[in-house]
Amino acid sequence: MKKTLLSVALASLFATPVMAIEPFTVKDIRVEGIQRTEAGTVFSYLPVKVGDTVSDDKISESIKALFATGFFKDVRVEIDGSVLVVVVQERPAVARIAFSGLKEFDKDVITKALKETGIAEGRIFDRALLEKAEQELKRQYLTRGKYAVEIRTTVTPLERNRVSVDFAIDEGAIAxxxxxxxxxxxxxxxxxxxxxxxxxxxxxxxxxxxxxxxxxxxxxxxxxxxxxxxxxxxxxxxxxxxxxxxxxxxxxxxxxxxxxxEGERYQVSSIKLAGDFSIPESEIRKLMKIAPGDVFSREKLNDSTKAISERLGQEGYAFANVNAAPEIDKEKRLVAFTVFIDPGKRVYVRRINVTGNTKTRDEVVRRELRQMEGGWYDADKVSNSKMRLDRLGFFTDVNVETPAVAGTSDQVDVNVKVTEKPTGSLMLGVGTSSTDKIILSGSISQNNFMGSGNNVTMQVNSAKTYRTYVFSYTNPYFTVDGISQGYDIYHRTFNAATTAIANYTTQSTGGALRFGFPIGEKESIGVGVGLDSTSITTYDDSPIYYKDFVRKNGDTNLSVPLTVSWVSDGKDSFFFPTSGAFKRAGLEVAVPGGDLTYYRANFQWQQFFPLTKTFTLMLNGEVGYANGYGGKELPFFKNFYAGGVTSVRGFKTSSLGPLIRDNGNEYRIGGNRRVVGTAEILWSLPGMDKSFRMGAFVDGGQVYGSSDRLDLGQLRYSAGLSAAWVSPIGPLKFSIGMPLNKKESDKSETFQFQMGTTF
Known part of the structure; x- marks a missing residue:
């Protein structure tokens, strides 16, 4: 005959037994009422085993243990002879969670947040946890400014002791x-x-x-x-x-x-230096950005202590401690500072560790590092190493850390972690235009060929205007000292009939060998020699200027151009710089021995100024000058041109400069002098600082012929917006430009873009 020993619901968990029993030995245990829970699970939580002697206390302990699992909403213990019968009523399980009206969040985000509160499909349903889940869901909406959100929850019983939980959400408007x-x-x-x-x-x-x-x-x-x-x-x-x-x-x-x-405004009365300087005091004082008599500035004071720390870091003191202690005179509104300097021990680099370069060879990364293993730590060299790696353009992110070596006080490791990026550029295109009809074009360029750091480029373009076949190769470390070597082989056809330039056609075939020599951390000199054969075809509507040149020099000319260049690259980033300068000067001279003798010189200066953490000012200026010598004139196909996406946006490509009229038509013939300038405010959007940047620009420029006076009043100006995006399908550049002082003969082009595909 069964006897009920204890029947307990959640509200009476600690109730006393209905009747007391004499202790007895359990010969068997039977579980009744389970639907989803395995009997073995119940036995694992039950503190009573077959063969144990049970009493009232043991029975009460068993019921508490089963309730503590959270699986059951009612537990009853009975005896049937020497058999212990455990009768349970399971809590329902959550079979489904549904949302209606959910728009602000992705369903997976909300489901994950609810799971952290204990409400998830397959778990035991607990109404107390449901209320907690509602509050968590509401909190998620409050973080988005939706304070008027209303959440209604419906729990629907299902077969097999399951429930469906439905959240009806009225999101309301954003506050x-x-x-x-x-x-x-x-x-x-x-x-x-x-x-x-x-x-x-x-x-x-x-x-x-x-x-x-x-x-x-x-x-x-x-x-x-x-x-x-x-x-x-x-x-x-x-x-x-x-x-x-x-x-x-x-x-x-x-x-x-x-x-x-606000309080009172304070001036700096004095600045004292104390501690172990390790470098001359006069040099430290030069690093101070704030001086006695200045209005107090926390930014300038912090910059001063930072500059001192960085200077000590150049001497190997990686853990220098520089602090400024104030002494305030409230009556006189003065503050005096004592700068305490503790350089600590001089530190050297034990090991340089490079990680993340899954494609780029280790030596390609290490040859850019200026900090050496075994040498004294130099903060400036570590910073330059990071900048050089970033300027390679091989990596989306370069992170350099200098942790102390455990167990030592005078050693650090330099950990360089890079994140690889696609360094190739693939451009394939099939298009049409009113002038070129069918255009087939393509180019493939790899700046980091097989992880070697070498550049390989092949280009094919079948457009009617520009038809090119080019192969280029550059090894930036031809020698271990950083001397670069490269060569180019090309065949180009240019048909001016479909452009703003006067009608002619050239076919050029040639090649060049070039070398680069580093002369500083940011500077290099390049020299090269080439051989070029250019054939010229003129037409009935070609200007007499072109025909006279062919009559004097022939329709095919061989030239031997020598090139010399100087480059100084101090930009802080390869793709989206925010500070630093880029300068480039170049000279091309066609030397005697060929049919043509001429020279072309150009200079560019580009400067980036960080205005705020978001905005950067970019100023760019370019000038060019060319002429013939030795009794020869400058070939007209070596003239400078302006207008287009790379010079003065908003004007059609090559549409600025000297204008000639022939047979009722107007043509641009270029000139031997060029002036181009740009002022542009650049900014990135939140979360996209490494992939997207916008700009507001003002461009100006003009081309002058040899007989023209260099009149800056003839400059053409444009203004507009630009965007550069390293998109999933490749780098894209757009500009919308409007001429500001367009003349009647000028040709405008509002929208201009460049695009490609990375791989």
């Missing part, structure tokens, strides 16, 4: 920042202070940046920016006293109020 107020500011206008903030009221770009949506993290960062702004203006004791964030009753508008205490 926007209606107003940001700063209370207590006297020295600066509220408008000037709000310019320091990332958070803002709705504007024409906030649909993308989401900066008009309240974020606690962004607000904290903005308060720190505000503090930095004040402290850089001398307000040493500035403090944010409180911040209030409120939302309108309809949960659509957010109001932010920040209460500040």
């Amino acid at each position: 926007k920042i209606k107003q940001i107020g700063i209370v207590g500011a006297k020295a600066f206008s509220e408008k000037q202070l709000l310019e320091q903030f990332t958070l803002t009221t709705p504007g024409w770009l906030t649909w993308y940046s989401k900066n008009d949506q309240y974020s606690r993290q962004k607000l904290s960062a903005d308060q720190e920016k505000l503090k930095s702004f004040y402290m850089n203006q001398g307000y040493l004791e500035f403090n944010v006293e409180s911040t209030q964030v409120s939302i309108s009753p309809d949960k659509q508008d957010v109001y932010i109020t920040i209460n500040v205490n």
Whole structure:
């Protein structure tokens, strides 16, 4: 006969037994009521085994243990003779989780968040956890500024003791920042202070940046920016006293109020140096960005201590400690600083470790490093090593760390971690145009051929205007000292009839051998010699200027061009630089021995100025000059041209410069002098700083003939927007340019682009 010993529900977990029993020995254990749970699972949690002697306490302990599993909502223990019968009622399992009205988030993101709270398909259903899951889901919406979100949950029983959990979501509209107020500011206008903030009221770009949506993290960062702004203006004791964030009753508008205490403005009275200098004190003082008499600036003070640390790092003191201690005189509003310098021990590099170069050979990376193993640590050399690797263009990311060697105080390792990127460029095209009809073109270029660091390029273009067949090879380390070697072989056909240039055709076949010699960390000199054979075809409508040249020099000319170039590349990045300068000067001279003798000289200076963390100013200037010598004139096909995506955007390619009229037609013939300049503000979008950049530009340029006066008033100007995107299908460049002073004879071209495919 069965006897019920204990019947317990969750609300009466610790109830006393219905009746007491005499202790007995368990000969068997039987489990009843299970549907999904295995009997073995119950036995594993049950503290009673066959052969054990049980009593009231043992039975109570068994029930508590089974409840603690969370699998059951009711547990009952009975005895049947010497058999212990465990009767359970299982909690339902979650069979399905469904969402309706979910638009703001991806379903997988929300499902993962709910799983972390304990609600997931296949798990035991717990209503307490469901309420927690609702709060987590609502929290996810609050992070997106949707304070009006409403969530309704429905639990539907299913067969086999299962349930379906359905979340009905009314997301509502996103709450926007209606107003940001700063209370207590006297020295600066509220408008000037709000310019320091990332958070803002709705504007024409906030649909993308989401900066008009309240974020606690962004607000904290903005308060720190505000503090930095004040402290850089001398307000040493500035403090944010409180911040209030409120939302309108309809949960659509957010109001932010920040209460500040500006304090007094301080000047620097003196700066003292203390500690172990290790380098001359006079040199340290030159590194100070702030001096007695200046208004206090935390930024300048931090830059000073950083500069001293970096200078000590160049001497091998990798762990130098430089701190500035203030002494404040509140009555006189003066602050004196004592800069304590502790260089620590001089450190040398034990080992250089290179990782991440799955394709690029180890030697290709190491030959760019300026820090050597076994040598004294030099922070400047480590920084230059990173910059050189980044400028290769082989890697999307270069990270250099210098951890201390465990168990030592005077050794570090240099860990170089690179992330490979596609270094090849493949361009294939089939197109049509009103002038060229069918165009077949293609080029393949590999800047890191088989991981060797060598460049190989092959180009084929069947367009009617430019038909080219080119093969180029460059070995940047022909010698271990960094002397480069390269050569080019080409056959080019140019048909000017379909361009803005006067009608003629040239066919050029030749090659060149070139060498490069490094003369500094960022500078190199290049020399080369080539052989070129150019055949010229003129037509009835060709200008007399062209026909006279052919009559004097023949329709086929051989030239021996010698080239000399100087390059200084101090940009901080290969693709998207934000600081540094690039300078290049080149001279090409066709020497006696060929049919033509001429020279072409050009110079380019490109400078990048970081305006903020987001915006960069790029200034670029180019000049060129060419002429003939030794009684020979400059070949007309060596003239300079301007206009197009690489010079003055907004004007058609090669459409600027001297104009001739012949047989009722107008042609551009180029010139022997060229001036081109660009000013461009560049910026990247959040999260895309290494793949996408936009710009707002102003271009200017002109080409002058040998008989023209160099009149800068004849420059043509354009303005517009540009974009460069390293997209999944390859690098793309776009520009929309509008001429600012277009003349009647000028030809404009608003939209221009370049594209390719990486591999």
